[in-house]
Amino acid sequence: MEERLFFIGLAMCGYYLLSIKFKKTNALDTPGKIGLWHALFTALSGFSVSLVLVMSVETRSRYITVVPGAFTTGELYPSLAVAAICGIIGFWRGWSKGQKLGERGYFLAEDTEWAETVFSAVLLAAALMYFVIQAFKIPSGPMESTLLVGDHLFVNKFIYGVRVPFTGKRVVKFKPVERGDIIVFQFPSDDPDALHCGSQQYSKDFIKRVIGLPGETVEVKGGEVFIDGRSLGKEPYAQYLDGNQRAPAPAENLSPERYQQIWQNHELDHELQDLERDYFGPVTVPQGAYFAMGDNRDRSCDSRFWGPVESKYLKGKAWFIYWPPARMRVVR
Numbered sequence: 660m661e662e663r664l665f666f667i668g669l670a671m672c673g674y675y676l677l678s679i680k681f682k683k684t685n686a687l688d689t690p691g692k693i694g695l696w697h698a699l700f701t702a703l704s705g706f707s708v709s710l711v712l713v714m715s716v717e718t719r720s721r722y723i724t725v726v727p728g729a730f731t732t733g734e735l736y737p738s739l740a741v742a743a744i745c746g747i748i749g750f751w752r753g754w755s756k757g758q759k760l761g762e763r764g765y766f767l768a769e770d771t772e773w774a775e776t777v778f779s780a781v782l783l784a785a786a787l788m789y790f791v792i793q794a795f796k797i798p799s800g801p802m803e804s805t806l807l808v809g810d811h812l813f814v815n816k817f818i819y820g821v822r823v824p825f826t827g828k829r830v831v832k833f834k835p836v837e838r839g840d841i842i843v844f845q846f847p848s849d850d851p852d853a854l855h856c857g858s859q860q861y862s863k864d865f866i867k868r869v870i871g872l873p874g875e876t877v878e879v880k881g882g883e884v885f886i887d888g889r890s891l892g893k894e895p896y897a898q899y900l901d902g903n904q905r906a907p908a909p910a911e912n913l914s915p916e917r918y919q920q921i922w923q924n925h926e927l928d929h930e931l932q933d934l935e936r937d938y939f940g941p942v943t944v945p946q947g948a949y950f951a952m953g954d955n956r957d958r959s960c961d962s963r964f965w966g967p968v969e970s971k972y973l974k975g976k977a978w979f980i981y982w983p984p985a986r987m988r989v990v991r
Contacts, residue, residue, distance in 0.1 A: 671781065679771065697753030706741060806990070814843045839896075842949070855928055936957070
């Protein structure tokens with residue numbers, strides 16, 4: 660969302676600056692020109708509003724975010740249709756009113772004022788969402804009972820460092836990622852067609868708890884988690900809906916090296932057909948990556964299936980549940 664808002668703000672900023680230039684040079688001196696320029700403003704406005712609305716609807720049926728730097732067809736086509744309709748209406752309005760000299764100046768001044776307001780507000784909102792804090796909604800149950808379906812929470816997006824846009828890098832780190840932190844991250848895959856846990860996960864935002872840190876060896880035996888060969892014991896946040904009914908250990912003929920490789924390449928669930936819930940590993944978490952699991956262990960699609968969470972996909976740390984009021988609290 661924040662990337663889209665950023666580009667919307669840039670587009671409105673460009674429109675505003677050109678409008679100022681046209682106003683000084685009196686370049687829009689015919690009904691046709693004022694109609695085209697007003698059509699551009701209404702089309703851009705319609706496209707932006709439609710894009711935000713479509714994204715808002717889509718993120719209630721999947722997770723929170725969208726693909727950085729690209730539009731999905733489900734977002735693009737409806738937004739372009741709305742833009743075309745708004746552009747036609749805008750041209751007709753600007754052309755018909757632009758027959759009078761006074762009306763031409765009115766349209767240019769009105770559009771310029773609105774463009775300035777929109778780009779200032781949108782760029783500020785994008786900066787806050789990208790660098791500081793963002794609101795998220797929990798749509799499904801892999802983190803129960805810590806986080807319930809319908810919980811609304813704020814995510815601290817600067818605690819692990821300020822993100823450098825479009826690089827995946829972070830600067831000015833306030834604290835490192837620690838075991839037990841609940842993190843929000845973009846699904847760690849750059850392949851939009853890849854299937855994991857039964858569906859496409861590309862570009863979705865996940866929320867999980869950090870279990871394994873860089874350089875640690877992680878293994879799951881009978882549902883019990885071991886770090887560097889030592890059991891984590893009874894994890895107070897974890898729940899097992901299937902009780903003591905553990906799936907048998909999968910029979911695979913993979914060497915430890917091959918197991919590590921395909922897990923690290925996010926291909927383990929393809930190789931083992933999602934059989935690694937109760938018996939997994941051992942694997943070594945790569946440097947600059949983390950092993951994340953859901954608290955609802957028997958219902959969680961996590962690092963056991965699709966591999967490590969590289970730091971470039973990390974968005975922030977879950978901070979505070981603000982809705983519903985009865986569940987307002989710091990997330991732990």
